Amino acid sequence: MSSTNSIELEQEIARVEEAAQAAISRRWQLVYALRIGLLVVTLGGWELAGRLQWIDPFFFSMPSMIADQIWVWATEGTSQGPLWEQVLVTLEETVLGFLIGAAGGIVCGILLGRNKLLADVFSIYIKVANSIPRVVLGSIFIIALGLGMASKVALAVVMVFFVVFGNAFQGVREADKNLIANALILGASQRQVTYSVVLPSAMSWILASLHVSFGFALVGAVVGEFLGSRQGIGLLIATAQGSFNAAGVFAAMIVLAVVALAAEFLLTRLENLLLKWRPPQFSDMSA
Amino acid sequence: MIHASPETAAISATAAATAAAALASRPAIELINVSRRFISPEGKVIPALRDFSMAVHPEEFCAVVGPTGCGKSTTLSLITGLAKPSAGEVRIDGNIVSGIDPRIGFVFQADAVFPWRNVLDNVAAGPVFRGLPKPQAMDMARDWIRRVGLAGFEAHFPHQLSGGMRKRVALAQTFINEPGILLMDEPFSALDVQTRALMQEELLNLWSVNRASVVFVTHDIEEAIALADRVFVLTKGPATVKAVYEIDLPRPRRVAEARYTPRFIELSRQIWSDLREEVQI
Numbered sequence: 001m002s003s004t005n006s007i008e009l010e011q012e013i014a015r016v017e018e019a020a021q022a023a024i025s026r027r028w029q030l031v032y033a034l035r036i037g038l039l040v041v042t043l044g045g046w047e048l049a050g051r052l053q054w055i056d057p058f059f060f061s062m063p064s065m066i067a068d069q070i071w072v073w074a075t076e077g078t079s080q081g082p083l084w085e086q087v088l089v090t091l092e093e094t095v096l097g098f099l100i101g102a103a104g105g106i107v108c109g110i111l112l113g114r115n116k117l118l119a120d121v122f123s124i125y126i127k128v129a130n131s132i133p134r135v136v137l138g139s140i141f142i143i144a145l146g147l148g149m150a151s152k153v154a155l156a157v158v159m160v161f162f163v164v165f166g167n168a169f170q171g172v173r174e175a176d177k178n179l180i181a182n183a184l185i186l187g188a189s190q191r192q193v194t195y196s197v198v199l200p201s202a203m204s205w206i207l208a209s210l211h212v213s214f215g216f217a218l219v220g221a222v223v224g225e226f227l228g229s230r231q232g233i234g235l236l237i238a239t240a241q242g243s244f245n246a247a248g249v250f251a252a253m254i255v256l257a258v259v260a261l262a263a264e265f266l267l268t269r270l271e272n273l274l275l276k277w278r279p280p281q282f283s284d285m286s287a
Numbered sequence: 288m289i290h291a292s293p294e295t296a297a298i299s300a301t302a303a304a305t306a307a308a309a310l311a312s313r314p315a316i317e318l319i320n321v322s323r324r325f326i327s328p329e330g331k332v333i334p335a336l337r338d339f340s341m342a343v344h345p346e347e348f349c350a351v352v353g354p355t356g357c358g359k360s361t362t363l364s365l366i367t368g369l370a371k372p373s374a375g376e377v378r379i380d381g382n383i384v385s386g387i388d389p390r391i392g393f394v395f396q397a398d399a400v401f402p403w404r405n406v407l408d409n410v411a412a413g414p415v416f417r418g419l420p421k422p423q424a425m426d427m428a429r430d431w432i433r434r435v436g437l438a439g440f441e442a443h444f445p446h447q448l449s450g451g452m453r454k455r456v457a458l459a460q461t462f463i464n465e466p467g468i469l470l471m472d473e474p475f476s477a478l479d480v481q482t483r484a485l486m487q488e489e490l491l492n493l494w495s496v497n498r499a500s501v502v503f504v505t506h507d508i509e510e511a512i513a514l515a516d517r518v519f520v521l522t523k524g525p526a527t528v529k530a531v532y533e534i535d536l537p538r539p540r541r542v543a544e545a546r547y548t549p550r551f552i553e554l555s556r557q558i559w560s561d562l563r564e565e566v567q568i
Contacts, residue, residue: 181369182399184387186413186464196412200403277403279446 061246069251078236083255090221090233091259093149097156098217105161105213106206109168113202114194119169130162135223142228152229156220160213167209171202204278207271214263218256313381314342315500316366316468321375322525323361334525335361339375341519341528348494348501350511352558353521354566359504360396361526363470366502367391379468389417392466392499394474400445400456406432407441409456413464431459435489451482455489462493469499473506487513487542495539508558512551513542520558523565530561 050062073083112119145151225234240248323336335358364370411428435455518532
């Protein structure tokens with residue numbers, strides 16, 4: 001009696017699970033179909049509007065023209081050399097600026113976060129510096145450091161530094177007082193507390209800022225190139241703008257987006273590696 | 288000193304004996320007329336302890352009960368040296384506390400295990416901080432993990448464990464340093480009733496080997512009676528000692544059974560009638 005009951009129960013559970021799984025996969029199919037549909041409608045609408053002269057393709061371009069432009073750049077090279085060289089130059093400026101800015105931000109954030117006096121003295125100046133529109137500094141850097149890579153790296157550093165600094169500082173301040181007290185009583189020196197308690201607990205804050213600030217580094221590098229340079233995607237945009245080539249501007253934008261997405265992917269991998277102690281985030285299952 | 292002649296050896300033996308006698312009578316932890324005031328960020332004075340005195344003898348288990356917010360935890364931070372008294376003296380083995388004494392072990396109310404370290408690295412933290420070579424520290428940690436019944440969970444992270452298991456990690460992390468003075472700040476208050484009873488039992492087992500002098504802060508009268516040799520009842524803040532109860536229940540105690548003995552119930556009633564006046568609002 002009871003054994004037949006339990007078999008029935010198992011079958012029932014299997015049926016329910018199968019139905020639930022089917023529903024979940026149907027929902028995902030719907031989401032993907034809608035995503036693709038949205039893309040097709042948007043790009044198709046743009047193309048159509050351009051071809052029917054509702055909007056002037058000279059000013060607003062069209063997806064087909066942009067694709068052409070990327071193809072030409074990729075196969076024949078740009079007016080300033082092969083496309084990959086431009087990407088590489090911009091990427092090098094971005095990565096250098098990002099690394100220097102992030103390292104500086106982390107070090108200063110932890111230093112000020114651990115030292116109340118330093119924090120009280122410097123906080124006002126950091127607020128002031130942070131409120132300056134930093135892109136404007138690009139002009140100064142180009143005057144001071146020339147048209148080469150240094151001025152772009154400097155601008156990217158400035159863009160990244162404040163974001164990472166702010167988060168590192170906050171992360172250090174938010175470090176659990178109990179954990180610090182526990183480490184001290186277990187026998188840790190102030191230095192050990194910094195390395196084995198403060199740094200790991202600030203890590204999730206720091207990593208969150210790294211996500212955002214890589215984008216900022218890219219902005220810094222591109223704007224720097226825009227303001228004056230001999231190579232890079234920013235110059236590509238400036239040249240396209242100078243010759244009223246809207247497709248060129250959009251094409252450069254897409255190249256930048258691809259670079260940014262690739263970097264974002266790598267940073268997420270790094271984050272998961274470093275924060276594997278965190279409980280899994282169930283809301284992130286879709287990612 | 289090493290190659291002592293017979294007579295000097297005899298003299299130093301008697302000296303050692305008198306020193307030992309003095310040591311036996313001298314309290315392990317002493318708070319003498321201690322006051323502690325907090326200064327708020329706006330510069331206002333908030334008194335937490337007033338003219339507070341207590342003494343804990345070597346190998347004695349003392350519990351401190353009192354109304355919420357009366358300054359129970361403050362007594363512990365004074366003993367650790369993380370806070371300094373505004374007036375009075377805090378002594379450990381007769382020496383005035385200055386800085387964190389390495390003999391102290393502390394179990395916190397909230398989770399204070401490091402969430403980014405697995406169980407093994409958490410338990411090994413103390414010896415590693417204190418400069419023991421890593422392989423030895425790991426061996427010690429494995430032994431302590433086994434003693435608190437967590438063998439097989441070495442590679443787990445705290446978020447993968449239950450609240451009771453995390454407390455076991457915290458106990459192992461504390462006991463691995465072999466503290467002579469054990470301070471506990473409502474360590475089991477966040478646990479459910481069944482787990483709490485198990486952890487009390489576990490604590491008494493660990494303590495029966497370690498024999499540290501203990502100050503156990505709690506708001507739970509029954510927990511205090513079940514664990515302690517003496518119970519200090521505090522007044523509402525700024526706290527002073529209102530009464531001290533000798534708990535004459537025999538050891539080793541089985542917490543689960545001791546709870547139902549007539550003596551336990553009588554003590555519980557006495558302490559509650561004392562404390563009730565303090566918690567009335």
